[in-house]
Amino acid sequence: MTRDWDVTRKTIGSLSMWLGTGALFAPRAMTAVLGVREQAAQGDVALPLLVRLIAARNIAMGAALLVTPAPQARRTTEVTLLLTLLDAAAVLVARRGRDVADRSAGLSLVVLSLAAAGAVRWHRR
Template sequence: MTSDWDGTRKTIGSLSIWLGTGALFAPRAITRVLGVREEATRTDVALPLLVRLIAARNIAMGAALLVTPAPQARRTTEVTLLLTALDAAAVLVGRRGGDVAGRSAGLSLTVLSLAAAGTVRWHRR
Protein backbone atom coordinates (compact mmCIF):
# COMPACT_ATOMS: atom_id res chain seq x y z
CA MET A 1 0.00 0.00 0.00
CA THR A 2 2.76 2.48 0.86
CA SER A 3 4.40 2.12 -2.56
CA ASP A 4 1.00 2.50 -4.27
CA TRP A 5 0.28 5.62 -2.22
CA ASP A 6 3.80 6.92 -2.81
CA GLY A 7 3.44 6.66 -6.57
CA THR A 8 0.05 8.34 -6.50
CA ARG A 9 1.16 11.27 -4.35
CA LYS A 10 4.18 11.83 -6.62
CA THR A 11 1.96 11.78 -9.71
CA ILE A 12 -0.56 14.21 -8.20
CA GLY A 13 2.23 16.45 -6.87
CA SER A 14 4.06 16.58 -10.20
CA LEU A 15 0.87 17.22 -12.15
CA SER A 16 -0.10 20.03 -9.78
CA ILE A 17 3.29 21.68 -10.21
CA TRP A 18 3.23 21.37 -14.02
CA LEU A 19 -0.32 22.71 -14.35
CA GLY A 20 0.37 25.48 -11.86
CA THR A 21 3.53 26.51 -13.69
CA GLY A 22 1.68 26.62 -17.01
CA ALA A 23 -1.05 28.78 -15.51
CA LEU A 24 1.49 31.01 -13.77
CA PHE A 25 3.25 31.91 -17.03
CA ALA A 26 0.30 31.75 -19.46
CA PRO A 27 -2.87 32.56 -17.50
CA ARG A 28 -4.89 33.77 -20.47
CA ALA A 29 -3.99 30.78 -22.64
CA ILE A 30 -4.84 28.30 -19.87
CA THR A 31 -8.24 29.89 -19.33
CA ARG A 32 -9.00 29.75 -23.06
CA VAL A 33 -8.13 26.04 -23.10
CA LEU A 34 -10.44 25.51 -20.13
CA GLY A 35 -13.30 27.18 -21.96
CA VAL A 36 -13.49 30.73 -20.63
CA ARG A 37 -14.95 33.04 -23.27
CA GLU A 38 -12.22 34.30 -25.57
CA GLU A 39 -13.32 37.93 -25.17
CA ALA A 40 -12.96 37.63 -21.39
CA THR A 41 -9.50 36.09 -21.69
CA ARG A 42 -8.36 39.08 -23.74
CA THR A 43 -10.02 41.95 -21.90
CA ASP A 44 -10.53 41.01 -18.25
CA VAL A 45 -7.76 42.75 -16.30
CA ALA A 46 -8.30 40.72 -13.11
CA LEU A 47 -8.15 37.35 -14.85
CA PRO A 48 -4.35 36.94 -14.95
CA LEU A 49 -4.01 37.81 -11.25
CA LEU A 50 -6.73 35.39 -10.17
CA VAL A 51 -5.36 32.56 -12.32
CA ARG A 52 -1.83 33.18 -11.01
CA LEU A 53 -3.08 33.04 -7.41
CA ILE A 54 -4.68 29.67 -8.08
CA ALA A 55 -1.54 28.56 -9.92
CA ALA A 56 0.61 29.46 -6.92
CA ARG A 57 -1.69 27.42 -4.70
CA ASN A 58 -1.41 24.43 -7.04
CA ILE A 59 2.38 24.68 -7.09
CA ALA A 60 2.50 24.88 -3.29
CA MET A 61 0.18 21.88 -2.86
CA GLY A 62 2.14 19.87 -5.41
CA ALA A 63 5.43 20.68 -3.69
CA ALA A 64 3.93 19.74 -0.31
CA LEU A 65 2.91 16.36 -1.70
CA LEU A 66 6.38 15.75 -3.15
CA VAL A 67 8.35 16.62 -0.01
CA THR A 68 6.05 15.04 2.57
CA PRO A 69 6.71 11.37 3.34
CA ALA A 70 3.97 9.05 2.10
CA PRO A 71 2.18 8.39 5.43
CA GLN A 72 1.87 12.10 6.32
CA ALA A 73 0.98 13.15 2.76
CA ARG A 74 -2.47 11.63 3.15
CA ARG A 75 -3.78 14.76 4.93
CA THR A 76 -2.27 16.99 2.24
CA THR A 77 -4.08 14.97 -0.41
CA GLU A 78 -7.35 15.37 1.48
CA VAL A 79 -6.86 19.14 1.55
CA THR A 80 -6.07 19.05 -2.17
CA LEU A 81 -9.33 17.17 -2.76
CA LEU A 82 -11.25 19.78 -0.79
CA LEU A 83 -9.70 22.60 -2.82
CA THR A 84 -10.50 20.71 -6.04
CA ALA A 85 -14.12 20.41 -4.92
CA LEU A 86 -14.28 24.14 -4.24
CA ASP A 87 -12.74 24.88 -7.65
CA ALA A 88 -15.26 22.59 -9.35
CA ALA A 89 -18.12 24.27 -7.49
CA ALA A 90 -16.91 27.68 -8.64
CA VAL A 91 -16.75 26.47 -12.24
CA LEU A 92 -20.24 25.02 -12.01
CA VAL A 93 -21.61 28.28 -10.61
CA GLY A 94 -19.89 30.11 -13.47
CA ARG A 95 -21.38 27.64 -15.94
CA ARG A 96 -24.85 28.17 -14.54
CA GLY A 97 -24.40 31.92 -14.98
CA GLY A 98 -23.32 31.42 -18.59
CA ASP A 99 -19.76 32.63 -18.07
CA VAL A 100 -18.01 29.26 -18.51
CA ALA A 101 -18.14 26.81 -21.40
CA GLY A 102 -19.54 23.33 -20.92
CA ARG A 103 -16.13 21.74 -21.41
CA SER A 104 -14.82 23.56 -18.32
CA ALA A 105 -17.58 22.12 -16.21
CA GLY A 106 -16.99 18.69 -17.72
CA LEU A 107 -13.25 18.84 -17.14
CA SER A 108 -13.69 20.01 -13.55
CA LEU A 109 -16.16 17.24 -12.79
CA THR A 110 -13.85 14.66 -14.35
CA VAL A 111 -10.89 15.82 -12.25
CA LEU A 112 -13.03 15.93 -9.12
CA SER A 113 -14.42 12.45 -9.76
CA LEU A 114 -10.96 10.96 -10.27
CA ALA A 115 -9.62 12.65 -7.14
CA ALA A 116 -12.62 11.51 -5.09
CA ALA A 117 -12.33 7.93 -6.36
CA GLY A 118 -8.64 7.87 -5.49
CA THR A 119 -9.25 9.23 -2.01
CA VAL A 120 -12.00 6.71 -1.30
CA ARG A 121 -9.74 3.89 -2.51
CA TRP A 122 -6.87 4.96 -0.24
CA HIS A 123 -9.12 5.31 2.80
CA ARG A 124 -10.51 1.79 2.35
CA ARG A 125 -7.03 0.27 2.67
Protein backbone atom coordinates in the same frame (compact mmCIF):
# COMPACT_ATOMS: atom_id res chain seq x y z
CA MET B 1 -0.45 -0.16 0.02
CA THR B 2 2.55 2.14 0.63
CA ARG B 3 3.70 1.83 -2.98
CA ASP B 4 0.19 2.58 -4.26
CA TRP B 5 0.00 5.60 -1.97
CA ASP B 6 3.45 6.79 -3.10
CA VAL B 7 2.50 6.61 -6.79
CA THR B 8 -0.72 8.58 -6.15
CA ARG B 9 1.12 11.20 -4.10
CA LYS B 10 3.77 11.71 -6.78
CA THR B 11 1.22 11.79 -9.61
CA ILE B 12 -0.97 14.40 -7.91
CA GLY B 13 2.08 16.43 -6.88
CA SER B 14 3.63 16.44 -10.36
CA LEU B 15 0.37 17.28 -12.07
CA SER B 16 -0.27 20.13 -9.64
CA MET B 17 3.16 21.59 -10.26
CA TRP B 18 2.94 21.32 -14.07
CA LEU B 19 -0.53 22.87 -14.25
CA GLY B 20 0.42 25.54 -11.75
CA THR B 21 3.58 26.47 -13.65
CA GLY B 22 1.67 26.75 -16.93
CA ALA B 23 -0.99 28.95 -15.33
CA LEU B 24 1.60 31.08 -13.54
CA PHE B 25 3.40 32.07 -16.73
CA ALA B 26 0.44 32.10 -19.15
CA PRO B 27 -2.76 32.80 -17.20
CA ARG B 28 -4.88 33.93 -20.17
CA ALA B 29 -3.71 31.00 -22.29
CA MET B 30 -4.64 28.63 -19.47
CA THR B 31 -8.13 30.13 -19.24
CA ALA B 32 -8.51 29.71 -23.01
CA VAL B 33 -7.46 26.06 -22.77
CA LEU B 34 -10.00 25.54 -20.00
CA GLY B 35 -12.75 27.07 -22.13
CA VAL B 36 -13.33 30.50 -20.60
CA ARG B 37 -15.06 32.74 -23.14
CA GLU B 38 -12.55 35.08 -24.80
CA GLN B 39 -14.72 38.13 -24.10
CA ALA B 40 -14.87 37.24 -20.42
CA ALA B 41 -11.12 36.58 -20.22
CA GLN B 42 -9.93 39.62 -22.18
CA GLY B 43 -12.17 42.13 -20.43
CA ASP B 44 -11.36 41.08 -16.90
CA VAL B 45 -8.23 42.76 -15.54
CA ALA B 46 -8.31 40.74 -12.30
CA LEU B 47 -8.41 37.36 -14.05
CA PRO B 48 -4.62 36.96 -14.54
CA LEU B 49 -4.03 37.73 -10.86
CA LEU B 50 -6.64 35.22 -9.72
CA VAL B 51 -5.27 32.54 -12.04
CA ARG B 52 -1.74 33.19 -10.79
CA LEU B 53 -2.89 32.94 -7.17
CA ILE B 54 -4.47 29.57 -7.86
CA ALA B 55 -1.33 28.58 -9.79
CA ALA B 56 0.87 29.46 -6.80
CA ARG B 57 -1.38 27.37 -4.56
CA ASN B 58 -1.11 24.42 -6.95
CA ILE B 59 2.67 24.70 -7.12
CA ALA B 60 2.94 24.88 -3.32
CA MET B 61 0.63 21.90 -2.79
CA GLY B 62 2.41 19.89 -5.48
CA ALA B 63 5.81 20.64 -3.96
CA ALA B 64 4.55 19.68 -0.50
CA LEU B 65 3.34 16.35 -1.86
CA LEU B 66 6.62 15.63 -3.62
CA VAL B 67 8.94 16.43 -0.69
CA THR B 68 6.90 14.90 2.12
CA PRO B 69 7.47 11.19 2.71
CA ALA B 70 4.48 9.01 1.84
CA PRO B 71 3.28 8.25 5.38
CA GLN B 72 3.14 11.93 6.38
CA ALA B 73 1.68 13.18 3.09
CA ARG B 74 -1.80 11.76 3.66
CA ARG B 75 -3.28 15.00 5.03
CA THR B 76 -1.66 17.06 2.26
CA THR B 77 -3.14 14.74 -0.35
CA GLU B 78 -6.57 15.00 1.23
CA VAL B 79 -6.36 18.81 1.25
CA THR B 80 -5.17 18.81 -2.38
CA LEU B 81 -8.10 16.61 -3.41
CA LEU B 82 -10.51 18.86 -1.51
CA LEU B 83 -9.17 21.99 -3.22
CA THR B 84 -9.41 20.26 -6.59
CA LEU B 85 -13.00 19.37 -5.82
CA LEU B 86 -13.76 23.00 -4.94
CA ASP B 87 -12.07 24.27 -8.11
CA ALA B 88 -14.14 21.90 -10.24
CA ALA B 89 -17.33 22.95 -8.46
CA ALA B 90 -16.47 26.62 -9.12
CA VAL B 91 -16.19 25.90 -12.84
CA LEU B 92 -19.58 24.23 -12.79
CA VAL B 93 -21.09 27.27 -11.07
CA ALA B 94 -19.46 29.55 -13.69
CA ARG B 95 -20.97 27.34 -16.37
CA ARG B 96 -24.41 28.29 -15.13
CA GLY B 97 -23.49 31.92 -15.91
CA ARG B 98 -22.39 30.87 -19.44
CA ASP B 99 -18.82 32.12 -18.84
CA VAL B 100 -17.17 28.78 -19.62
CA ALA B 101 -17.46 26.34 -22.49
CA ASP B 102 -19.14 22.95 -22.40
CA ARG B 103 -15.74 21.23 -22.49
CA SER B 104 -14.81 22.95 -19.23
CA ALA B 105 -17.94 21.68 -17.56
CA GLY B 106 -17.23 18.17 -18.86
CA LEU B 107 -13.60 18.30 -17.74
CA SER B 108 -14.68 19.64 -14.35
CA LEU B 109 -17.13 16.78 -13.91
CA VAL B 110 -14.33 14.31 -14.65
CA VAL B 111 -11.96 16.09 -12.23
CA LEU B 112 -14.71 16.35 -9.62
CA SER B 113 -15.42 12.62 -9.93
CA LEU B 114 -11.75 11.62 -9.74
CA ALA B 115 -11.09 13.92 -6.76
CA ALA B 116 -14.15 12.61 -4.93
CA ALA B 117 -13.21 9.00 -5.66
CA GLY B 118 -9.63 9.65 -4.53
CA ALA B 119 -10.78 11.33 -1.33
CA VAL B 120 -13.15 8.48 -0.52
CA ARG B 121 -10.52 5.87 -1.33
CA TRP B 122 -7.83 7.40 0.87
CA HIS B 123 -10.24 8.26 3.67
CA ARG B 124 -11.28 4.60 3.96
CA ARG B 125 -7.68 3.39 4.43
